[in-house]
Amino acid sequence: MMSNFNDFNNPQVKKLPEHLKQFIVEQEYAHYTPVDQAVWRFVMRQNYHFLKDIAYYPYIPGLEAAGLSIEKIPDLQEMNDALQKIGWGAVTVDGFIPPAAFMEYQSCKVLVIAADIRQLHHIEYTPAPDIIHESAGHAPIIADPDYHQYLSYFGSIGAKAMYSSRDFELYEAIRELSILKEMPDPDPLKLKNAEKQVLFCQKNLGDPSEMALLSRLHWWTVEYGLIGTLENPKIYGAGLLSSIGESKSCMDHSVKKYWYTADAVNFPFDITKPQPQLFVTPNFQNLTQVLENFADSMAFRRGGTESILKAIECRNTCTAVYSSGLQISGIFTDLRMDKHDELLFLKTSGASALSYENKQLEGHGKQIHADGFSSPVGRLKNFGKALEDANDNELEKLGIIGGQTAELNFSGGLSLNGIVGSILKRNSKLILISFSDCTLKDEQGNVYFEPSWGVYDMAVGEKIVSVYSGAADKDAFEEVAPKAKSATFHPEYTAHQKRYHDLFKQVRLCRETQSKFELLTDIWNELKQNFRDDWLCAIEILEILELENIFTDTAKDIRIYLEMKSSSEPELNNLIQNGFYLISKAQKGSGALRN
Structure with a gap:
């Protein structure tokens, strides 16, 4: 539990019961590196350009209503200032927390946001909860009254759900796997064993508990939900909204679309893979009705x-x-x-x-x-x-x-x-x-x-x-929810990595101050010489050079380099091509770029 609990002067956070505070960690904003900030910006710019047509809510107003921007990782104080206007709050936690605690936060109208951000090598998708998924996925749609009513009501029901001891074993296994996958160089044997453990737990759950069944309803709505018609649905699920890859692929005809009914509870999900089917609700009131019917069986x-x-x-x-x-x-x-x-x-x-x-x-x-x-x-x-x-x-x-x-x-x-x-x-x-x-x-x-x-x-x-x-009077019972044994991975950076971060910082400074553009050629030469794995910093430099129409020879050199990298490293092809697309869409002075 935090020794000095920061309530962000937010009424909902202030009202949190003591037993929930044990999961809260400081955001420690200064710990986000310039690379982290660039990852946020790249994902958010892609989300804006792609999701503005297929997201259920108006993307930019939704972000602003939640205290978010495309340009930088959100600050919890700014988020809380914005969210309290609609009766919600937000806190940061360390990765996955137990489902029962997660639900109870939701019932208290407090968003639980993982403090960490995905690594650059997982920029398209991460199985671990991160600040992109939790804030950019969940927060922007929360201004919709029918939706946030569903969210808090789901939390109040989920907080009472019975879970089995096997549910907690599965939670522990998924958390362990997600932590390993976020490491820069995980031990292959440990990774293989962790994947086996998740598979074993999934296969040996027995009859699913109330929490396991409710988790499915949560997954197919809050995380992976679609709204509208089967032929032309819009995305509202946070898992889709925060995944560059799956937000595109989910609209493919190979991903089956079903109407969202109580039958969704019969569809288990695998957190580590793209979803083979998705569920479409005609409106948010339908979500509450399905939940209400399920609650009658609890x-x-x-x-x-x-x-x-x-x-x-x-x-x-x-x-x-x-x-x-x-x-x-x-x-x-x-x-x-x-x-x-x-x-x-x-x-x-x-x-x-x-x-x-x-x-x-x-x-x-x-x-x-x-x-x-x-x-x-x-x-x-x-x-x-x-x-x-x-x-x-x-x-x-x-x-x-x-x-x-x-x-x-x-x-x-x-x-x-x-x-x-x-x-x-x-x-x-x-x-x-x-x-x-x-x-x-x-x-x-x-x-x-x-x-x-x-x-x-x-x-x-x-x-x-x-x-x-759970206990009736949780605070008097001094209830400590079962906590995971594993802690999320926080890297120690080498001098070489710190220099790489510094190059991102210089590029951002050039972009934000609209000055010292002459440094960009030197930064590019250093990248080319010492950081051959890079593609994102090169994209950021190219964006500025082409937008400002300066140093055209350097711009041409970067573009050729990135085309070759895209061709020789297929796993980067989509990311680099998406980067080119964003540059082509950016117009000087446009709100979309500099929002």
């Missing part, structure tokens, strides 16, 4: 035995909500049900807590319930209503009187005998009864609680109406 809306089973499979902190409103947070490990699969009893192991309306109940935190919590679920025999709805007279008739021994027999077969201690009500509902000298057992005589174990806090509630991932 544990947080369904409750019951099936949902507790999902919590047990999760193997991480979950919350079960009784019909009385009492919330039990902990790692669920056991349950009991009848022959009709009705839930009769639930159990957590390890530190657990009780809450009501997302606020931890006094005296019922993890220290008190350090070894777990268990309680019956259901009605009492021979009592015509749910116990939570009993009034004081009815409680007296049932023998539930402070200081006296009570015997409670549940319809499911459990029986409890103990001395009544405290009786807790909230909003006229009985939610908790504490017993001393208490025994809880079933019809076969199996003991679930015995007097020597101390005070027994019995949850009151006829049903479990909701089960969701």
Whole structure:
């Protein structure tokens, strides 16, 4: 967690709960190199020229509304100043963060932006989240009211999604692979093993969890969504908007286009490859409707035995909500049900807590319930209503009187005998009864609680109406989401690399100040002599020379050099040809070039 939390004077960022701050890192703007800035500018200029016709939103106004420009990597303060006008904020994080945390940020109307930018050798596409994808992809469309409403609503539902322990293994594997792929010279064996691990995790997920299914809906909308008609769709998905290559190739007829319906949940995705199909929504309201229908199948809306089973499979902190409103947070490990699969009893192991309306109940935190919590679920025999709805007279008739021994027999077969201690009500509902000298057992005589174990806090509630991932009162629970073991790669630059950066810096200075153009020939000669792998700095020099119509011999020399490089290094062909295209489109003084 950041020691000095910077809220950027943004209301949404200020309101972030403590447990989400653990993922935030400083942007450290000064760490972006001149090459990084050139990568941003090249990608953004390409995006502008290509996407202005196929992006759903007006590209430049969209960027400006999010505090972005084509010319430089965005500064988080500038982004937050712009985003707060539409009720959003932004923070920087270290690469991939766990899906549950990502969703919760979204529900808080805060964009999560990877602080790093892709390496030059991954300029067309990177599997790792980077500032181009997160800011230039997600932020510009967020001004659309229907879209940002969908985004925050998705986050609120996603934050409750149940995930399995295998989901986290897959997240860990994808993160590891993306970090390796962003390294300048990754160990081939490590890379191969990381790819194998991702493949293994993908193939061994078993039945997909709620989070896995929701991730598919997120992927086919927020990341790779199209809007409009099947014949002439427009791009709104951030993954497409931030990928030079795939934003072009996705319009090809070989990429199948389907209407976006609930069926999209049946299409898994591979984060490392171009997508074989995409989904088109007629409008953003349709996205919300599909999400709403899916949410109806989730544990947080369904409750019951099936949902507790999902919590047990999760193997991480979950919350079960009784019909009385009492919330039990902990790692669920056991349950009991009848022959009709009705839930009769639930159990957590390890530190657990009780809450009501997302606020931890006094005296019922993890220290008190350090070894777990268990309680019956259901009605009492021979009592015509749910116990939570009993009034004081009815409680007296049932023998539930402070200081006296009570015997409670549940319809499911459990029986409890103990001395009544405290009786807790909230909003006229009985939610908790504490017993001393208490025994809880079933019809076969199996003991679930015995007097020597101390005070027994019995949850009151006829049903479990909701089960969701995470604690009810996350901050009181001091919830630390499972964090990745791996850290993103940050290179140490050699003197040779630093000199290369300096050449980019000089070119940018010439362009921005419209002066010292005579330096460009010297820079080109140094590139030609000492940096034979370069193509981007040469493109930037050529752009200025041809735009200003100066040093035509040098310009001709650069163009021939780049044509030869394009021919001899096929992997650079598209990039260099795109660079030529951008130069041909630039007109002196045009907003498109100098925006």
